[in-house]
Amino acid sequence: MDWKTRYGRAKRNRLVRLALFCLGIVFLIITAILGPLPGPGGVVTFAIGAGLVLQNSLWARRRYVRLKKWQPKIGGWADWGLRRKSAKRRMERDKAKSAQEAELTN
Numbered sequence: 001m002d003w004k005t006r007y008g009r010a011k012r013n014r015l016v017r018l019a020l021f022c023l024g025i026v027f028l029i030i031t032a033i034l035g036p037l038p039g040p041g042g043v044v045t046f047a048i049g050a051g052l053v054l055q056n057s058l059w060a061r062r063r064y065v066r067l068k069k070w071q072p073k074i075g076g077w078a079d080w081g082l083r084r085k086s087a088k089r090r091m092e093r094d095k096a097k098s099a100q101e102a103e104l105t106n
Contacts, residue, residue, distance in 0.1 A: 017056045024052025
């Protein structure tokens with residue numbers, strides 16, 4: 001059994017999901033500490049923490065969807081940073097739409 005299968009099975013356990021959520025919160029707290037320091041450390045820890053929290057919290061996902069509706073550019077950057085499949089689909093759809101519009105104007 002490969003590690004992806006084991007990780008997928010482990011994530012079905014509530015205690016594992018809670019532990020991952022708490023680890024994400026810890027990374028977000030570390031981000032506040034690393035933020036004023038020079039270097040990209042705060043950005044990396046924020047991305048890891050936000051990813052863990054969004055994967056394991058329905059409440060956080062709902063807030064994220066509201067943020068994306070309110071500020072589409074911010075949501076797009078977050079999707080790109082999290083490498084979400086939905087972001088890739090939207091980018092491909094937008095490229096196809098803009099190419100079609102350019103074809104119609106010519």
